[in-house]
Amino acid sequence: MKTINSTAELKIVILQLELHQEIQGQILKEQFVVTINSFTPINLIKKALNDVASSPYLIDNIISTSMGLITGYISKSHSLGSSNSLFRKLLGSVLQFGVTNILAQHPEIFKSVGHYLMDKIFHKKIETTPEP
DSSP states (O other): OOOOOSHHHHHHHHHHHHHHHHHHHHHHHHHHHHHHHHTSHHHHHHHHHHHHHTOTTHHHHHHHHHHHHHHHHHHHHHHHSSOOOHHHHHHHHHHHHHHHHHHHHOHHHHHHHHHHHHHHHHOOOOOOOOOO
């Protein structure tokens, strides 16, 4: 900044600084209003829902978790049937929990088994005859 030698230059610099302060104050007030509006409950809920809906892995997580739950339930009901034994019910719950966790954490296992079964069911093996 250059040195001010006269009162006229000092008044000009003061006016410039006051104008700059007024502009910065107005910008700060506008930003304050925007910030307050973004923290209203409805806007917080909207943002949270948009973040959840735009998650790229949401569908994969829902599918893998639901497949794990379904498979765990089926394994429990298939292994127990209609048992009245407390030990067998406890064992079935442990089995259900284990299968559900494994399939929810490692959905690629379920996918690979599914692809293998689909290939075996729908694609017949073509036998090749050796050429003499």
